[in-house]
Amino acid sequence: MDMDTHRKDLYPDVTAAGGLGPAMREAAQLRGCDTGLSPWAVEVVSIQTARGFLSVDLAAEERLFRLRVGIPGFNWEIGSTGDLGLLVEAVAAWQEDIPFDELAERFEFMELDEFLGALERGEPTPSQWAELLSSDFNRRQWNLLRRLRADEVLRNMFPTITHGAVRLCVDAMDGRSRQVLVDEVNGELFEVIRVGVPEAGWVEVPSGDLIAYLRAALNEE
Incomplete structure (x- = not known):
């Protein structure tokens, strides 16, 4: 049969x-x-x-x-x-x-x-950070990932890589929760977009303002 x-x-x-x-x-x-x-x-x-x-x-x-x-x-x-x-x-x-x-x-x-x-246990967010930072495929994003994970707020966001940009999502279980994409232009400049926000576009953010900008974008109601 x-x-x-x-x-x-x-x-x-x-x-x-x-x-x-x-x-x-x-x-x-x-x-x-x-x-x-x-x-x-x-x-x-x-x-x-x-x-x-x-x-x-x-x-x-x-x-x-x-x-x-x-x-x-x-x-x-x-x-x-x-x-x-x-x-x-x-x-x-x-x-x-x-x-x-x-x-x-x-x-x-x-x-x-x-x-x-x-x-x-608070998983799988910590496991996901570790996985991304141990994968040679994501080597280009390692510096950005380390910087984001070093922040006490952003390390609690669930990270993925989408078309080369780092995606941070507030709730790992809910793909519709607040999230941003972060792309490194060079060491001094980044582009950020708030995913799912009507008419939101890419915004250029200087390196010194990046963490504060991301915190604000992910904490908006």
Whole structure:
């Protein structure tokens, strides 16, 4: 039996719907819940939430919808179930920011210990700083990264590299929280843009003003 035939046997509802995305949307509609899944998602399911990106994939050997939560550089598997209806209800509840203890009580298949442990330890922000500063691929940004991490406020922001610029995000779990991109023009001048702010453009910031400018931009309500 080839893989496609086996998958059809395990996931006839997914096959009939034309993909995992359509199957999840149909199941959510039947249950009157909102998963936040985009209308064009077909096979790849990734949903942005206030607590990271949720992704769903299909196990190959048995019928299991595997649920993960992730941010750049980190992924945690938070449970799996063979019940598509239960899965979409759990995704909708996650979207609604229902407390984690209530989620675990309502959805017995969810396994949140590893994920919650990382949050309680203040991870993964320190790990991400260390990862960027140990990667030769990011060598050009090392001086800027070290300078930003040395600041007692900015070191608590979650860092990533986007098209060569350093991105600082207030909340590692929420891609919609306040964030900035910082690009080094030369040792004395930087360009900064506030991501997600309407009509915001790149602003030139002298080296001596950089830390204060970033603190102000990231602390704006």
